[in-house]
Each structure stands twice: as C-alpha cells, then as structure tokens.
Amino acid sequence: MNVRRSLRAGGLGVVVVALALLPAWTSRADVLNQAFLVLLYVTLAGSWNALAGYAGQINLGHSAFFGIGAFVMRYLWIAGVHPYLGLAVSGGAALTAGLIIGIPAFRLRGAYFAIGTLGLAEILRITVGNALPIVSTLPAGFIAGYDLAHRYYLALVLAVLTTAALAWLMRSRLGLGMMALREDEDAAEATGVDVLKHKVIALVVSTGFAGLAGGLFAFYHVSYYHQLPFSPIWTFDALLIAFVGGVGTLVGPIVGAVFYVLLKEVLAQSLVELHLLVFGALFILVVLALPGGLVEVAVRLRRRPTTQALL
Amino acid sequence: MGLQFVAQNLIFGLLTGALYGLAAAGLSLVFGVLRVLNVAHGELVMLGGYASFWLFALIGLDPFLSLIVTVPLMFAVGLGLHQGLFSRVQRLEEEPRIKNSLLIGFGLALAFHNLAIRLWTADDRAINTAYSGTVITLGGLLFPLVRLAGLAIAFGAIFALHLFLQRTAAGQAIRATAEDWEAALLMGIDIRRTYLLAFALSSALAGTAGTLVAVGYSINPAIGLEWTLKALIVVVLAGLGSMPGTFFGGIFLGLAESTSALLIGSAYREVVALVIFLLVLMIRPQGLFGR
Numbered sequence: 001m002n003v004r005r006s007l008r009a010g011g012l013g014v015v016v017v018a019l020a021l022l023p024a025w026t027s028r029a030d031v032l033n034q035a036f037l038v039l040l041y042v043t044l045a046g047s048w049n050a051l052a053g054y055a056g057q058i059n060l061g062h063s064a065f066f067g068i069g070a071f072v073m074r075y076l077w078i079a080g081v082h083p084y085l086g087l088a089v090s091g092g093a094a095l096t097a098g099l100i101i102g103i104p105a106f107r108l109r110g111a112y113f114a115i116g117t118l119g120l121a122e123i124l125r126i127t128v129g130n131a132l133p134i135v136s137t138l139p140a141g142f143i144a145g146y147d148l149a150h151r152y153y154l155a156l157v158l159a160v161l162t163t164a165a166l167a168w169l170m171r172s173r174l175g176l177g178m179m180a181l182r183e184d185e186d187a188a189e190a191t192g193v194d195v196l197k198h199k200v201i202a203l204v205v206s207t208g209f210a211g212l213a214g215g216l217f218a219f220y221h222v223s224y225y226h227q228l229p230f231s232p233i234w235t236f237d238a239l240l241i242a243f244v245g246g247v248g249t250l251v252g253p254i255v256g257a258v259f260y261v262l263l264k265e266v267l268a269q270s271l272v273e274l275h276l277l278v279f280g281a282l283f284i285l286v287v288l289a290l291p292g293g294l295v296e297v298a299v300r301l302r303r304r305p306t307t308q309a310l311l
Numbered sequence: 312m313g314l315q316f317v318a319q320n321l322i323f324g325l326l327t328g329a330l331y332g333l334a335a336a337g338l339s340l341v342f343g344v345l346r347v348l349n350v351a352h353g354e355l356v357m358l359g360g361y362a363s364f365w366l367f368a369l370i371g372l373d374p375f376l377s378l379i380v381t382v383p384l385m386f387a388v389g390l391g392l393h394q395g396l397f398s399r400v401q402r403l404e405e406e407p408r409i410k411n412s413l414l415i416g417f418g419l420a421l422a423f424h425n426l427a428i429r430l431w432t433a434d435d436r437a438i439n440t441a442y443s444g445t446v447i448t449l450g451g452l453l454f455p456l457v458r459l460a461g462l463a464i465a466f467g468a469i470f471a472l473h474l475f476l477q478r479t480a481a482g483q484a485i486r487a488t489a490e491d492w493e494a495a496l497l498m499g500i501d502i503r504r505t506y507l508l509a510f511a512l513s514s515a516l517a518g519t520a521g522t523l524v525a526v527g528y529s530i531n532p533a534i535g536l537e538w539t540l541k542a543l544i545v546v547v548l549a550g551l552g553s554m555p556g557t558f559f560g561g562i563f564l565g566l567a568e569s570t571s572a573l574l575i576g577s578a579y580r581e582v583v584a585l586v587i588f589l590l591v592l593m594i595r596p597q598g599l600f601g602r
Contacts, residue, residue: 280419
C-alpha cells in the first residue's frame with residue numbers, strides 16, 4: 001500500500017514537473033490556453049468536490065463564489081493592488097461569503113440545500129447583471145504587459161495547492177467526519193460528529209478555492225461581461241467534471257477536467273456546444289450506473305487481470 | 312402611477328401566473344407522488360413549446376388545436392423518460408432518491424438544452440397566428456386574446472386534473488400512493504404503473520404550458536432553467552397535495568412579480584420571486600414541500 005502510495009505521489013510529481021516545463025517547451029498560445037483551462041477546471045471542480053464529494057452536500061450555487069472571487073480580483077487589480085494580494089483577497093472574500101451563508105443554508109438538507117443555493121446564486125447573478133450590465137476590459141497598459149505563461153504558472157500552482165489541500169483533508173480527522181456525515185447524517189451525529197461544524201468547514205474550503213479560481217479567471221481574461229463569472233455554467237461545469245471524473249476521489253476532478261477540455265476541443269468544430277450534450281448524457285450514465293466515474297472505470301480495468309489470475 | 316396602470320400590470324401578472332401554476336402542477340404531481348425532483352421540468356415546457364411551434368410553422372396547424380398532438384406527444388415523452396431514467400431511482404430511500412433524481416434531471420436538462428440549440432438554433436421563436444395581435448379592451452384595460460385563451464386553457468387543464476385525481480380510480484390510486492406508498496401497495500395498487508402515469512401526466516402538463524408560452528410569449532432553448540425555478544418557487548409556496556392550490560400559488564407568484572415590477576422596476580422582478588422562495592425555504596426547512 002505504501003509502495004503504491006509513493007508510486008502515485010511520484011507519478012503526480014512527474015506530471016507537475018512536466019507541466020511546469022510546458023511553457024519552456026512550447027510558446028504556442030493555443031496549447032497554453034488549453035492547458036490553462038484544464039488547470040482552472042481542476043481547481044474549480046476540486047473545490048466543488050470538497051463539499052459535494054466529501055461532505056455530500058450538492059451546492060448548485062458554486063458559481064456565486066467563483067463570481068465573487070472574479071469580481072474582487074478584477075476590482076483590486078485594476079485599482080493597482082498587486083495581483084497576488086488581489087488573488088488572496090478574492091479567495092478570502094469568497095470564503096467569508098461561504099461562512100456567512102453557510103449556517104442558514106445548512107438548515108436545508110439534501111435536495112433542499114441544492115435548490116436553495118441555486119436560488120441564492122441566481123439572485124446574485126441577476127443583481128450583478130442589472131447593476132453592472134457592462135463589459136469589464138483591462139486598461140491598455142495592463143494588456144501591453146500581459147504574459148500568458150505567468151497566468152499558466154499561477155493556474156498550475158493553484159491546481160497543485162487545491163489537490164494537495166484535498167489530499168490532506170481526505171486523510172485528516174475532519175475529512176473522516178465529513179465522509180461519515182455524507183454516508184448517513186443522523187448516524188454521524190449520533191457517533192459524535194458535529195455535523196454543522198463539518199459541513200461549514202467543507203463549505204469554507206470549497207468556496208475559498210472557488211474564489212481563488214474566480215480570481216484567476218479575472219486575472220486571465222482581457223474582457224468579459226461582469227455577469228459572466230456568476231453564470232450557472234461554472235457550477236454545471238464543476239459538477240459535470242467532478243462526477244464524470246469520479247466524485248469524492250482525489251484524481252476524479254483532474255481526470256474529468258482533462259477529458260472535458262479535450263472533448264470540448266474535439267467537438268469545437270461546430271458552433272453548438274456539443275460537448276455539453278455529450279457530457280450531459282455521460283453524467284446521467286455516471287449517476288445511474290457508475291457512481292465512481294472514470295476513475296472507477298480505470299480501477300476496474302486494472303483489477304481484472306489479478307482476479308483472473310487468482311481464479 | 313394611475314390606478315388603471317396598476318390594474319393593467321396586475322392583469323398581466325395574472326395571465327403569466329396562470330402559466331406558472333400550470334407548469335408547477337406537473338412538478339408538484341411528480342414530487343408529491345414519486346418523491347422525485349425533476350429539475351428538467353422546465354425543459355419539458357420548452358419541448359412542448361417547440362412541438363407546437365413546428366406544427367404551426369411547418370403545416371400551419373393552429374397552436375390551440377395543436378394541443379391535440381402535443382399533449383399525447385409529451386405524455387409519451389414522459390413515459391419514455393420515466394421508464395428509461397427516473398424509474399431507476401425508485402428503489403432508493405427517500406433522501407437519496409430525491410438527490411439522485413435531481414442529478415438525473417440536471418443531466419437531462421443540460422442534454423435537452425443543447426440538443427434544442429443543435430436542432431433549432433438559439434433564436435427566440437413565437438407562434439404568430441392571424442389573431443395573435445388581437446386585444447380585447449374592457450373598461451380601458453387590455454386583454455391580449457391569446458394570453459386570455461392561455462388562462463382559460465390552463466384553468467381548464469388544472470380543473471380536469473383535479474377531477475381526474477378526485478373522481479377516477481386511477482386518480483385515487485395516485486393520491487393513495489402519494490399518501491403512503493407502502494399502504495397503497497398492500498391495498499393492491501400497482502405502484503409502478505401509478506408512478507408511470509403520474510410522470511407522464513406531469514410531462515403532458517409541462518407540454519401544455521409550453522404551447523401556451525410559445526403562443527402568448529416566446530420560447531428559446533434556454534428557457535428551461537427559468538421555468539424550472541418558477542415551478543419550484545410555486546411548489547414551495549403552495550405546498551403539495553392540492554392542484555387548485557398549486558394553480559393559485561402560480562397566480563400569486565405572477566401577481567407578486569408584477570407588483571414588485573411596479574415598485575422596484577422589472578429588472579429585479581425575478582430577484583423578488585427568488586427571495587420569497589428562499590424565505591419560505593428558511594422558515595420551513597423541510598418545506599411547505601412537506602405535507
């Protein structure tokens with residue numbers, strides 16, 4: 001087990017080093033943009049997974065926190081704050097928002113929490129769209145100094161940070177408590193898990209990273225409507241990626257993000273977002289027949305030879 | 312702000328609200344009987360609207376007459392969706408059942424939405440009949456003919472559904488199953504058929520609402536989420552169990568929206584509805600959803 005674990009850690013290390021060398025190897029903007037997108041999705045889907053996969057709470061309002069992060073970052077950055085500080089504040093702002101809505105929102109259980117958070121995010125989206133119905137474009141000086149590789153490295157750092165935090169969480173006492181309440185809330189409560197506390201901590205971790213991902217989005221895009229990062233699309237993307245990859249697993253969001261961006265690229269020939277049709281169908285399949293997602297497929301395929309050998 | 316202006320606004324709210332009520336009736340039926348939360352309900356509204364739109368555009372069938380085709384068609388779609396997808400969560404306990412059905416509905420909504428863009432483009436469509444512009448004036452107030460007909464049909468459909476649930480054996484089976492499925496099973500009710508019927512009826516109701524939306528307003532592939540939310544809000548407000556109650560819940564939402572449009576501007580109309588929704592959810596966490 002330990003050998004396998006260190007092998008896996010080593011494998012992840014090699015991937016990270018290879019990704020770190022990518023800008024040195026190629027300066028093709030299309031490659032870097034796609035790789036950036038994968039890393040952004042790893043962070044976003046990972047952050048969603050922290051609450052849904054570990055603590056079992058389906059948050060359909062995740063885009064609100066991504067949007068808050070983007071909004072704060074954009075404002076601070078253009079006002080002259082250093083982007084790293086701006087990023088940290090955007091994560092903090094989303095985390096604080098998570099803390100504020102957490103306690104009332106968790107009065108709702110299961111599906112009610114899901115539709116409640118969806119309602120909350122829609123309120124925020126419509127309000128932002130009404131109050132700021134404009135495109136946010138970077139000032140000319142910012143565009144002149146734009147460096148894609150810089151964004152890419154930040155995305156890599158963020159994706160590694162998210163994954164490492166989730167790996168730590170999964171093994172910690174806190175993570176065990178979360179998984180216990182995911183399986184059976186009443187039983188967890190009865191065995192001494194403080195359900196509300198665990199849910200709120202999972203939400204705060206989740207929204208904090210979502211805010212960082214949003215901040216990165218604002219640092220990356222030259223111009224977009226203020227409303228865009230608040231769109232429910234970001235929630236849906238995170239949910240699809242996490243589920244198709246393998247909800248509640250560490251590598252699920254990574255596998256899902258790679259698959260999602262690849263499929264999007266392959267199907268991008270037509271103007272229609274065909275990849276969403278494919279992912280919608282895949283998603284239903286996963287929910288009905290394959291709760292572990294693609295990660296489970298890989299595990300099953302790998303196990304088959306050993307069982308046959310035993311027989 | 313003249314009194315007439317206020318009254319006119321309320322009339323528009325009433326006419327829209329009737330469609331909210333009709334859409335919500337289907338969602339309420341499925342949630343009450345199957346304990347399945349179908350968040351693709353708004354997409355069924357969208358599909359019903361397109362069915363009538365194409366029947367009108369391609370063969371010139373009058374939209375109100377086209378209900379003779381679209382209602383059975385959407386009933387069949389409901390049969391297929393239940394048999395193919397939603398029946399698979401039936402064996403689960405109540406809480407995971409609702410959660411899994413929500414996820415299935417979510418995937419379905421996404422697939423239908425993008426399929427509709429692929430097949431019919433993202434353009435807004437409306438059914439423009441010869442009488443679409445006709446407006447009846449009564450005491451200085453305007454009543455667009457097609458929306459008035461929409462109100463009448465919505466009311467008729469709810470009334471028929473109410474009679475069906477109260478007076479027929481199949482309706483009684485549905486009500487008994489909603490009350491206590493285990494007891495219903497012991498009484499010899501075929502639960503699976505009851506579930507199937509309730510789901511198909513819900514889909515047919517959504518399709519009817521879709522036709523009325525396409526003829527009175529307009530449709531596009533993206534309207535699903537909005538209609539699902541409206542229906543959810545109404546179900547939360549009105550609770551389960553009474554179809555006329557759900558219908559009046561819809562009218563209440565329509566009136567609340569048009570009143571708030573008067574007071575704080577139409578841009579925040581939907582925000583007001585969502586705030587009401589969250590407040591009700593907060594005050595009764597297990598919902599007016601519960602019984």
